[in-house]
Amino acid sequence: MSERVTAKATGPDEREQQVLDRIDRARRRQARVREDRIVLAHGSGGKATQTLVEAVFLDAFRNSLLEPLEDAATLDLGAGRLALTTDSFVVSPLFFPGGNIGDLAVNGTVNDLAVSGARPLYLTAGFILEEGFPVADLVRIVESMSAAAEAAGVQVVTGDTKVVQRGKADGCYINTAGVGRIERDAPLGIARARPGDAVLVSGTIGEHGITIMLARGELDIEADLESDTAAVHGLVAELLATVPGVRALRDATRGGVATILNEVARSADVGIVVDEAKVPVRPEVRGAAELLGIDPLYVACEGRVVMVVDADQAEDALAVLRSHPLGRDSAAIGRVVDEPPGMVLLNTTFGGTRVIDLLVGDPLPRIC
Amino acid sequence: MRFVDEYRDGDKARALSAKITALCEPGRHYKFMEVCGGHTHTIYKHGLEDYLPESIELVHGPGCPVCVIPMGRIDDAIHIARQPGVLMTSFGDMMRVPGSGGSFFDSNAEGTNIRMVYSPLDSLKIARQNPDLRVVFMAIGFETTAPSTAMTMLRAAQEGLPNFSIFCNHVTIVPAIKAILDSPDLRLDGFLGPGHVSTVIGCRPYEFIARDYGKPVVVAGFEPLDILQSIYLLMVQLHEGRAEVENQYTRVVPWNGNPVALKAIMEVMELRPYFEWRGLGFISHSAMRVREKYAALDAERIFDLPGIRVADPKACQCGEVLKGVLKPWECKVFGTACTPETPIGTCMVSPEGACAAYYNFGRFTRTRVKEASQA
Numbered sequence: 001m002s003e004r005v006t007a008k009a010t011g012p013d014e015r016e017q018q019v020l021d022r023i024d025r026a027r028r029r030q031a032r033v034r035e036d037r038i039v040l041a042h043g044s045g046g047k048a049t050q051t052l053v054e055a056v057f058l059d060a061f062r063n064s065l066l067e068p069l070e071d072a073a074t075l076d077l078g079a080g081r082l083a084l085t086t087d088s089f090v091v092s093p094l095f096f097p098g099g100n101i102g103d104l105a106v107n108g109t110v111n112d113l114a115v116s117g118a119r120p121l122y123l124t125a126g127f128i129l130e131e132g133f134p135v136a137d138l139v140r141i142v143e144s145m146s147a148a149a150e151a152a153g154v155q156v157v158t159g160d161t162k163v164v165q166r167g168k169a170d171g172c173y174i175n176t177a178g179v180g181r182i183e184r185d186a187p188l189g190i191a192r193a194r195p196g197d198a199v200l201v202s203g204t205i206g207e208h209g210i211t212i213m214l215a216r217g218e219l220d221i222e223a224d225l226e227s228d229t230a231a232v233h234g235l236v237a238e239l240l241a242t243v244p245g246v247r248a249l250r251d252a253t254r255g256g257v258a259t260i261l262n263e264v265a266r267s268a269d270v271g272i273v274v275d276e277a278k279v280p281v282r283p284e285v286r287g288a289a290e291l292l293g294i295d296p297l298y299v300a301c302e303g304r305v306v307m308v309v310d311a312d313q314a315e316d317a318l319a320v321l322r323s324h325p326l327g328r329d330s331a332a333i334g335r336v337v338d339e340p341p342g343m344v345l346l347n348t349t350f351g352g353t354r355v356i357d358l359l360v361g362d363p364l365p366r367i368c
Numbered sequence: 369m370r371f372v373d374e375y376r377d378g379d380k381a382r383a384l385s386a387k388i389t390a391l392c393e394p395g396r397h398y399k400f401m402e403v404c405g406g407h408t409h410t411i412y413k414h415g416l417e418d419y420l421p422e423s424i425e426l427v428h429g430p431g432c433p434v435c436v437i438p439m440g441r442i443d444d445a446i447h448i449a450r451q452p453g454v455l456m457t458s459f460g461d462m463m464r465v466p467g468s469g470g471s472f473f474d475s476n477a478e479g480t481n482i483r484m485v486y487s488p489l490d491s492l493k494i495a496r497q498n499p500d501l502r503v504v505f506m507a508i509g510f511e512t513t514a515p516s517t518a519m520t521m522l523r524a525a526q527e528g529l530p531n532f533s534i535f536c537n538h539v540t541i542v543p544a545i546k547a548i549l550d551s552p553d554l555r556l557d558g559f560l561g562p563g564h565v566s567t568v569i570g571c572r573p574y575e576f577i578a579r580d581y582g583k584p585v586v587v588a589g590f591e592p593l594d595i596l597q598s599i600y601l602l603m604v605q606l607h608e609g610r611a612e613v614e615n616q617y618t619r620v621v622p623w624n625g626n627p628v629a630l631k632a633i634m635e636v637m638e639l640r641p642y643f644e645w646r647g648l649g650f651i652s653h654s655a656m657r658v659r660e661k662y663a664a665l666d667a668e669r670i671f672d673l674p675g676i677r678v679a680d681p682k683a684c685q686c687g688e689v690l691k692g693v694l695k696p697w698e699c700k701v702f703g704t705a706c707t708p709e710t711p712i713g714t715c716m717v718s719p720e721g722a723c724a725a726y727y728n729f730g731r732f733t734r735t736r737v738k739e740a741s742q743a
Contacts, residue, residue, distance in 0.1 A: 352415020
């Protein structure tokens with residue numbers, strides 16, 4: 001009744017305008033994902049996708065470069081050299097003590113840029129979601145990404161979402177690519193390692209890998225451990241600013257410190273000798289690794305840097321590293337030698353010597 | 369770390385090393401076999417040979433449970449895994465062992481569901497959680513792992529789980545040692561006895577080695593100082609002209625073993641008349657099978673197995689390596705055709721396999737390693 005009265009009072013044009021205004025208001029209202037779970041429609045490119053993008057991703061990463069939601073972000077970087085990297089994250093479980101796939105995806109790419117000597121600036125974020133994935137989990141992941149990005153001083157400026165049928169993915173996969181500006185003249189590279197150089201590591205090793213293995217809950221081992229996931233760009237920037245003799249930096253992720261050292265040895269055609277007693281390993285990690293019959297040197301880290309530094313500046317480097325919260329447990333673990341080229345040797349705590357080779361695949365637990 | 373560091377003390381190792389060297393008679397060469405793959409792993413992992421004089425040679429034995437499984441059994445396991453609704457579980461070491469048509473990993477790429485577990489009880493858990501799947505545990509190992517398989521079977525029987533079975537490949541260590549002692553091409557001075565096997569079977573089963581073959585046996589633990597001390601005890605026996613079974617690993621191994629574990633094994637399993645060992649051929653009474661009473665838990669009875677015997681690849685000399693006749697690097701294909709990436713023989717697969725241990729950790733003459741590490 002009242003509507004008709006209003007209609008009479010305002011005329012047809014105004015009525016249409018009212019409806020249009022209402023629709024407009026509704027459209028402007030902040031997008032909200034109504035579903036509890038990811039459905040295939042969220043990846044269809046239609047309204048559901050748009051809602052997801054706006055409500056979850058744009059909301060978390062909001063910045064002026066992302067807001068236009070174009071196919072690509074346009075970046076003004078001025079002159080200079082850029083570093084560009086990409087990394088995909090498929091960790092299972094998605095949530096683990098010390099972090100989740102979200103902060104891992106940001107820190108991993110930030111670290112790849114940092115160890116290339118670049119200041120990380122912008123990231124992309126690509127999501128592959130499985131039908132049925134809880135939206136609440138996605139929001140938690142994206143919030144962690146947002147927090148990690150803020151902590152690392154980077155912006156997520158473009159992204160993509162795909163949804164695959166149930167069973168075709170493991171909940172949520174994330175790909176991030178990153179761009180950074182190289183702000184240092186002296187180039188870095190593992191091929192620059194020279195006999196006599198010192199090998200440093202920025203903290204205790206293997207926490208991420210062991211945490212993930214235990215978080216899968218298949219082993220019935222409990223330990224008070226957290227992933228070491230962290231963005232190391234600040235640590236690296238301080239090191240590079242004060243120690244000119246840094247020759248190479250690497251982020252020790254999959255394959256652990258042992259794999260990095262083998263890459264250095266091969267690339268620079270040098271030998272590397274590591275002193276087992278000097279490698280910082282937390283007792284919880286050693287204990288779990290002993291039980292599983294795997295070597296912490298091969299276990300993944302997500303916030304540790306392996307460095308090759310001119311031996312004369314190794315002490316300076318350690319002092320800088322140890323004054324940073326992420327480098328408190330930094331240690332010199334070995335040295336670069338002439339012979340045997342391409343090989344990494346370990347002086348064991350026991351007093352013997354052995355080869356540390358590349359692993360064929362993931363370390364497999366031993367039987368007995 | 370407690371209970372670990374004290375067994376890896378370099379000073380104690382140097383002291384033992386000096387005592388061992390002092391007992392070496394000039395001009396004499398000593399050959400000791402470490403029966404167990406776990407010992408081989410420790411020896412290489414810690415660089416233990418650096419502490420031994422040149423005149424003492426360690427020969428790697430057959431005690432690597434993954435290494436002795438013949439190809440045909442891997443093929444049988446994959447055959448089971450291919451049956452509809454089957455989820456197979458196995459220890460991590462098994463995943464890369466090649467059968468005639470590839471390993472468990474290869475088989476999974478083609479669609480089977482073979483999962484790694486840390487304990488057979490985990491397989492039982494999977495069976496409970498997935499009543500619509502037929503869960504088969506690929507049981508392997510010496511007397512060390514047999515009790516946990518037995519306990520799992522007893523529990524499965526108690527619960528009456530209809531969808532769980534085991535594919536039994538358990539082997540026994542003593543017949544393998546006997547086969548080596550009877551092999552004409554090897555002259556050994558003594559044995560480091562398998563520590564973990566002995567926690568179950570005790571030390572008595574080795575008495576024939578001392579009594580009938582006149583060789584000393586020292587049951588040894590798995591930390592590097594355990595092994596050094598055991599070598600010292602062997603040297604003392606030789607020096608004094610004794611041949612006895614001694615127990616170095618007293619903190620874990622009771623002289624009479626573990627009667628409860630043995631009873632559990634004997635309840636559910638019995639000796640097979642014979643079993644094929646990779647590289648060693650058929651050895652009588654050297655393996656276990658599931659007893660008739662527990663047929664409902666026996667994958668060999670549930671599934672129709674091809675059971676085809678597959679000869680080891682011609683180039684593969686795993687047999688000689690398992691018997692200690694050849695050093696890993698003496699094998700024709702070692703490190704060239706046969707590597708951890710592309711293993712031909714089982715010894716190259718398990719971290720306890722002599723070839724894998726040597727390839728991953730050794731692969732270098734003692735002198736060169738010493739020079740490099742002191743550079």
